[in-house]
Amino acid sequence: MSVKADEESVLGTAPEDWDYGRTGIWLIGARGSVATTAVIGLAAIASRLVKPVGCVTEQDTFHGACLPDYADFVVGGHDISGVSMVKRAEKLADAGMVPGHLVESVRAQLLEADGRVCSGYDPAGTAESQADAASRLSSDIVAFKETNGLRRVIVLDVASTEAPLDQLAEYHDIDLLKSALEDPARSVLPASSVAAYAAVLAGSPYICFTPSTALNVPALYELAGAFRVPTAGQDGKTGQTWLRSVLAPALAARGLEVLSWAGTNLLGGGDGATLADSRAVSAKLLSKNRGLHELTGGAVIPLHIDNVPDLGETKVAWDHIHVEGFLGSRLTIQTTWSAYDSMLAAPMILDLARLMTLADAAGETGHVGAFGFFFKDPWGSEEHSFAQQTHNLAEWALVASGRLLSDTGREQL
Amino acid sequence: MSVKADEESVLGTAPEDWDYGRTGIWLIGARGSVATTAVIGLAAIASRLVKPVGCVTEQDTFHGACLPDYADFVVGGHDISGVSMVKRAEKLADAGMVPGHLVESVRAQLLEADGRVCSGYDPAGTAESQADAASRLSSDIVAFKETNGLRRVIVLDVASTEAPLDQLAEYHDIDLLKSALEDPARSVLPASSVAAYAAVLAGSPYICFTPSTALNVPALYELAGAFRVPTAGQDGKTGQTWLRSVLAPALAARGLEVLSWAGTNLLGGGDGATLADSRAVSAKLLSKNRGLHELTGGAVIPLHIDNVPDLGETKVAWDHIHVEGFLGSRLTIQTTWSAYDSMLAAPMILDLARLMTLADAAGETGHVGAFGFFFKDPWGSEEHSFAQQTHNLAEWALVASGRLLSDTGREQL
Amino acid sequence: MSVKADEESVLGTAPEDWDYGRTGIWLIGARGSVATTAVIGLAAIASRLVKPVGCVTEQDTFHGACLPDYADFVVGGHDISGVSMVKRAEKLADAGMVPGHLVESVRAQLLEADGRVCSGYDPAGTAESQADAASRLSSDIVAFKETNGLRRVIVLDVASTEAPLDQLAEYHDIDLLKSALEDPARSVLPASSVAAYAAVLAGSPYICFTPSTALNVPALYELAGAFRVPTAGQDGKTGQTWLRSVLAPALAARGLEVLSWAGTNLLGGGDGATLADSRAVSAKLLSKNRGLHELTGGAVIPLHIDNVPDLGETKVAWDHIHVEGFLGSRLTIQTTWSAYDSMLAAPMILDLARLMTLADAAGETGHVGAFGFFFKDPWGSEEHSFAQQTHNLAEWALVASGRLLSDTGREQL
Amino acid sequence: MSVKADEESVLGTAPEDWDYGRTGIWLIGARGSVATTAVIGLAAIASRLVKPVGCVTEQDTFHGACLPDYADFVVGGHDISGVSMVKRAEKLADAGMVPGHLVESVRAQLLEADGRVCSGYDPAGTAESQADAASRLSSDIVAFKETNGLRRVIVLDVASTEAPLDQLAEYHDIDLLKSALEDPARSVLPASSVAAYAAVLAGSPYICFTPSTALNVPALYELAGAFRVPTAGQDGKTGQTWLRSVLAPALAARGLEVLSWAGTNLLGGGDGATLADSRAVSAKLLSKNRGLHELTGGAVIPLHIDNVPDLGETKVAWDHIHVEGFLGSRLTIQTTWSAYDSMLAAPMILDLARLMTLADAAGETGHVGAFGFFFKDPWGSEEHSFAQQTHNLAEWALVASGRLLSDTGREQL
Numbered sequence A, B, C, D: 001m002s003v004k005a006d007e008e009s010v011l012g013t014a015p016e017d018w019d020y021g022r023t024g025i026w027l028i029g030a031r032g033s034v035a036t037t038a039v040i041g042l043a044a045i046a047s048r049l050v051k052p053v054g055c056v057t058e059q060d061t062f063h064g065a066c067l068p069d070y071a072d073f074v075v076g077g078h079d080i081s082g083v084s085m086v087k088r089a090e091k092l093a094d095a096g097m098v099p100g101h102l103v104e105s106v107r108a109q110l111l112e113a114d115g116r117v118c119s120g121y122d123p124a125g126t127a128e129s130q131a132d133a134a135s136r137l138s139s140d141i142v143a144f145k146e147t148n149g150l151r152r153v154i155v156l157d158v159a160s161t162e163a164p165l166d167q168l169a170e171y172h173d174i175d176l177l178k179s180a181l182e183d184p185a186r187s188v189l190p191a192s193s194v195a196a197y198a199a200v201l202a203g204s205p206y207i208c209f210t211p212s213t214a215l216n217v218p219a220l221y222e223l224a225g226a227f228r229v230p231t232a233g234q235d236g237k238t239g240q241t242w243l244r245s246v247l248a249p250a251l252a253a254r255g256l257e258v259l260s261w262a263g264t265n266l267l268g269g270g271d272g273a274t275l276a277d278s279r280a281v282s283a284k285l286l287s288k289n290r291g292l293h294e295l296t297g298g299a300v301i302p303l304h305i306d307n308v309p310d311l312g313e314t315k316v317a318w319d320h321i322h323v324e325g326f327l328g329s330r331l332t333i334q335t336t337w338s339a340y341d342s343m344l345a346a347p348m349i350l351d352l353a354r355l356m357t358l359a360d361a362a363g364e365t366g367h368v369g370a371f372g373f374f375f376k377d378p379w380g381s382e383e384h385s386f387a388q389q390t391h392n393l394a395e396w397a398l399v400a401s402g403r404l405l406s407d408t409g410r411e412q413l
């Protein structure tokens, strides 16, 4: 933190003054619940209708960081659904999640953003090769950037969770992969990977908020690496998994040994329906449990996700933690979590957009490990403890801001 | 942590090798549940019957610290109860808290420790002046030290919780206090303060694990200060309050605002019976809520403690946390905690004894703020976040060990 | 149930056809949360906008009972607040409790009902004697009946909970009480008792949904008895207490012995604010625990109610039940209840109005014990088991309907 | 209940005086946790070491029923495990479930009972035809009866849960089934069915406490019917399912509509290990959910059972109940259940043995529907409401006792 203090004195300028120009946020899954809530929130915060409660970057520890203003973001995206953001927002209001009057207040901005939504890539029933699809998606992003006079576009994947991947030889060989991509008869990559590829082709920083495959194809990641953009992921750590990453390290700090950590999730909404598919849910379960496995060093950790449509947008999660303490004694902790899931994710979308703008400006490339704070399955980091991640993120923001201000960032090149 | 690395290379000696000689642990309330459990555990760990699960000082982050061996501790203490440690241990075994075979295995050590328990100070029905009482208690400690060839004696208050104090002029004026102490007709100080005073008179480091008044009398603290011993407190942070100090900062780190945090505690055992007294419980409630008040910045925090004798040694605590998130949305977290209370406290007693031995050897005097890790109401520190306290404690241990090894400690004088 | 079958065959007429004419519902506390919700619901059900979910009298077991139609009720009442039902309804909608569009749909009916609300009796700052007050209130009820062409008026107390009463000689001596009532300088009775007295003076069946004193003044009850109206109470059993009256008898049926049953309630809203007063809360606590005391035969039953304003209209209740089973083993059950409190009370108001109409028509006078189903502290019954109460209520309804149809009811006299 | 009163006056004899002689309890799975706990309890109650807490037949409502004394039971059984009851009892004591001193006190009785345990039927690796196996098992029961001078033997299945069955033609055709049973090369029936068949062959009343197939093979049930013994089942309703059968009817009685009822079970022990097998667990899940399905009329009811070995003999169950109330409002109830599972089952084993003795003596044959009180999946009854079952069971006991006393029972023939 002394970094920050020094800079101010040296430069005689408040870091917040950095001029990023206008920045684009490109949402893959732009008409989904998380995306729509983020757009409502962005508009409401930019118009000062609400305070940015739930935004990490508003905390004191980020006061010295150079972050773009909410009002300087422009939103667009891809989706494969024809239900507009406005319709979706109305549904969310009916479900009691978003206040109806707020939707009314930002209806214009929702309409505007929805007008910038292009057709996503849907592997089902398309004739185009994946190479063509990626280049089409990429052009959409570039066009968005140019039309709106944006200095950069942050691409964020908030589309439906996909099933996990079977292994193919193409995933480990760039040349094999490339030719498979050219073949219109094949759908070698899942949609999330095509979309991620399109982002890097467009030179855009890319963030994966879902547990889908995305860049987790070695050959694709190699390919993407050549474009030298910053990337971050994976799978937003918003609820139960977050709570676990808070509690598990604290138990460990006291020398208490977790024997088992059993959990259940109940959720409805779009995400609930998607996860009712046993293949999609398995991707999510793996992603949710990875951190806990690390943090507890191999406790028994059964976990379930149930689609309970009547819960609507609410997610309820129960955890039962069985711990060994002094002289073989046992301790149990139970937690029940109940929240509108998208309300936890949406402010993180805004935080990630702001921080990724800084990362890009400050010249980061590849996985930004410090963004592990936001993810169940952090790319570029082995750290799962939330307290440590909190520390790391704030430190990164100040160091990156320092680098930006001292002219070593990409911005000034 | 580089501190530690440097030292090793410079000194060419493993810090763990530091020779503390034999150290005394003097327990005020030596025949209580926490004390007895700590003595059982100390004996069992020293005899390698059990692993030191639940001991903070066994964690990796303390590997470089100079801490005394469990086997080098000798236990004595004060109590006003005639029920021996062995009897108490048997009761704890019957209640299912301590395994019966463990009590059998350490029966000899319990008998030995109990043989060193002297009559505590009981304000009810005594003719001695408090000055005389303090000097008697102090002599007990000094005799314990000499008889057993101890290099130092750590005094730990684990006696029953007292009612909070009404204010008196004597508490703010050393001379007034001194003459009140001489007056056999008066009981100006509560028992915990007399005991604390006796500890410092004996030149012993003093730790207050209870919410009782102890050194919280300004004039007494001033008096105690002259004896230049390290002190730490107050009120062990073992269960619900600990969990709160883990969760509250994590919520804050995400920009989520706690609106209310309501809690209930159910407990039986000796502590339950004591807290059934509405005056004693008010001391505990104040102490329990202070940290949460700081951490949440003024949320509504109703809290109850109920004496539920059928729960025996088990403590059950329920918390309901109501949080405001993005766009005015609400999040609720409930936690239920169930544990044998003394099983959480006892390993901390061992940790504190070890760390206070280091503190004393390394020349600390006055409140050791870094020990706030262990306390609901930390002396010498405003920090309540458990993650931050974890960091501070480990760092303190390494720095103090470094100081000790580089001959600046009191030990070598 | 054979009663019913017989009747139908004998009388050749569906009991549901009984013509009650128009019935009045007079709500004491008409602008409160429970009252307003009941009025919204009555209007919405009568207009077939919603189904009568939550109404007991809609269950199969009541199919043979003679009950008035929702559309035949007319609402009026007393209150001391100037905030209209419409305003209150809008607040409830803002709090997310009632759907906003529903309030819009029944706005006309709310306005109409609110137009029939008269000034209640407020002991604070009034010059009228309580005898005068009772007669004024009584006239309001009679005027309501005549103006609206009602055959009978059911009076329901849903006003704020009062503090419990200190004992006075007047409470046990009709003559003393009468003269105290005449004295304008005295407020011998609490407001709820004045209101209850007014109801019986008006010849109205009276129901006490609150834990306030009401008819629990022996001399007043004697006085009231002379008017030979049916009465029922007391304190709606809607949430935690209801759950207890379901679980406790079931545990007993299995020979399991409750050792302790500890509970906590968190609530905001008007009722929360009222109960923040330590005197009002003590009435409620007594009332809540009476049944459990009976059902468990003397277990330890600590109970708390906290005012947590941020919870708004939501009530959250936690119970921890500690049970002894086979061979001294222990079982614990925890329950957490979360609901909009008034949403549970309001349908009971409609049920009670319907059933009391039947009771009155069928010639019941004095406490109708079978209505204990609805109450924490049943008048005229010692039964607290919900299963038994369910059976009793349905049976009563059929028997009373049979009586009504066989011309023995008051109606035909 | 008048039945009972009448009888007493008519017969001039206390019903409790009925002389059943000595009765056998034959446990299939005699060395399991439930069986061993039941035997410990039977011995301890008969020797008046403990009170029969948890025994339904000790409740007031059974005071007029004719039931055998605990001291008149003799225990034997089948098992395929070589670990003796005494060893099992010691393990249960080590696990903290049974008090160690109790095991010591009844060691002689455990040894005696274990001495009467014969080899059960294990389909894996046996050369005998199932007809031979059934006749061998049957002879064991008959020999037990004769050797011990028993008037009747109640057979109770408390063996490990089996996987559910695939359908075969043999299950619907007695002749096909018979010839398959003769064929040593085939294992057409699961072990539970062979054991049940052996019981009826021996003329013994048979009770199925497990969710295994047992008599649920139409052709077998037909075959068994010829032997005219009373039968009861299936799958002991001890914990979560019991709680559901208490709560669901109570919600229905208030007109509240269950939208979803999601549950999770965590358990260790022998039963936990068995249910870790995904085929065995599916039998249990079906059986557990059947009643709830009936009671809620088709709510969403996801349910999980996890094997969590560190929980030992403890079962923890969490339920989340989402309910629709008045005007579309929502109510949630959560329950957490924690208990030693076998401690809930064992007293039911004793109750069932006593009640089945009465049933047999009173001439019942086929499924005794009134015993549905004890079962998740009641045979011979569609009733799942626990309150109704409680009523039915007590009534049955009195009526059957009346029949017995008026000489219409089988006993006197």
Ligand SMILES: NC(=O)c1ccc[n+]([C@@H]2O[C@H](COP(=O)([O-])OP(=O)(O)OC[C@H]3O[C@@H](n4cnc5c(N)ncnc54)[C@H](O)[C@@H]3O)[C@@H](O)[C@H]2O)c1
Pocket (backbone or CB within 6 Å): A028, A029, A030, A031, A032, A033, A034, A035, A078, A079, A080, A081, A120, A121, A122, A123, A158, A159, A160, A161, A162, A191, A192, A209, A210, A211, A235, A236, A237, A238, A239, A269, A270, A271, A274, A341, A342, A343, A344, A345
């Ligand atoms: N707390 C949270 O809400 C949270 C936390 C972590 C991760 N996530 C993840 O965020 C994602 C979005 O969640 P949601 O609740 O908004 O789901 P949602 O179902 O409401 O929205 C998903 C959107 O993605 C669109 N989509 C599907 N396939 C697409 C494709 N090939 N290209 C473009 N768009 C496509 C859908 O049409 C839909 O509009 C999910 O993967 C979820 O697992 C959410």
Ligand SMILES: NC(=O)c1ccc[n+]([C@@H]2O[C@H](COP(=O)([O-])OP(=O)(O)OC[C@H]3O[C@@H](n4cnc5c(N)ncnc54)[C@H](O)[C@@H]3O)[C@@H](O)[C@H]2O)c1
Pocket (backbone or CB within 6 Å): B028, B029, B030, B031, B032, B033, B034, B035, B078, B079, B080, B081, B120, B121, B122, B123, B158, B159, B160, B161, B162, B191, B192, B209, B210, B211, B235, B236, B237, B238, B239, B269, B270, B271, B274, B341, B342, B343, B344, B345
């Ligand atoms: N998790 C925990 O167990 C925990 C956490 C924080 C604080 N504490 C505090 O630790 C203390 C001990 O708890 P416990 O469960 O062991 O209680 P306990 O009642 O079992 O033991 C207290 C002992 O103190 C003795 N005592 C009372 N007055 C004394 C005096 N004037 N001088 C000497 N001895 C005296 C009593 O005789 C008794 O043996 C309590 O103040 C409690 O609030 C415990």
Ligand SMILES: NC(=O)c1ccc[n+]([C@@H]2O[C@H](COP(=O)([O-])OP(=O)(O)OC[C@H]3O[C@@H](n4cnc5c(N)ncnc54)[C@H](O)[C@@H]3O)[C@@H](O)[C@H]2O)c1
Pocket (backbone or CB within 6 Å): C028, C029, C030, C031, C032, C033, C034, C035, C078, C079, C080, C081, C120, C121, C122, C123, C158, C159, C160, C161, C162, C191, C192, C209, C210, C211, C235, C236, C237, C238, C239, C269, C270, C271, C274, C341, C342, C343, C344, C345
């Ligand atoms: N589930 C439930 O909601 C529930 C259950 C049991 C009992 N109750 C009882 O029902 C009552 C009403 O609850 P609420 O939530 O509607 O409370 P509320 O505070 O919203 O409403 C109470 C109303 O009573 C009015 N009032 C106060 N004193 C009065 C007087 N002397 N004469 C006439 N009116 C008066 C107030 O002005 C207010 O409008 C309370 O006593 C509560 O304890 C409610």
Ligand SMILES: NC(=O)c1ccc[n+]([C@@H]2O[C@H](COP(=O)([O-])OP(=O)(O)OC[C@H]3O[C@@H](n4cnc5c(N)ncnc54)[C@H](O)[C@@H]3O)[C@@H](O)[C@H]2O)c1
Pocket (backbone or CB within 6 Å): D028, D029, D030, D031, D032, D033, D034, D035, D078, D079, D080, D081, D120, D121, D122, D123, D158, D159, D160, D161, D162, D191, D192, D209, D210, D211, D235, D236, D237, D238, D239, D269, D270, D271, D274, D341, D342, D343, D344, D345
């Ligand atoms: N609360 C409860 O404990 C409860 C409730 C309902 C049902 N049940 C059922 O009761 C049964 C027993 O539970 P448990 O906890 O005692 O299990 P357990 O695993 O401790 O005991 C099962 C016993 O059955 C024996 N066995 C297995 N196959 C056999 C065979 N073919 N013939 C004879 N014996 C055989 C095993 O060797 C073992 O001794 C299970 O099916 C369980 O699902 C238990």
Ligand code: NA
Pocket (backbone or CB within 6 Å): A377, A378, A379, A380, A381, A382, A383
């Ligand atoms: Na990682």
Ligand code: NA
Pocket (backbone or CB within 6 Å): C377, C378, C379, C380, C381, C382
């Ligand atoms: Na009563």
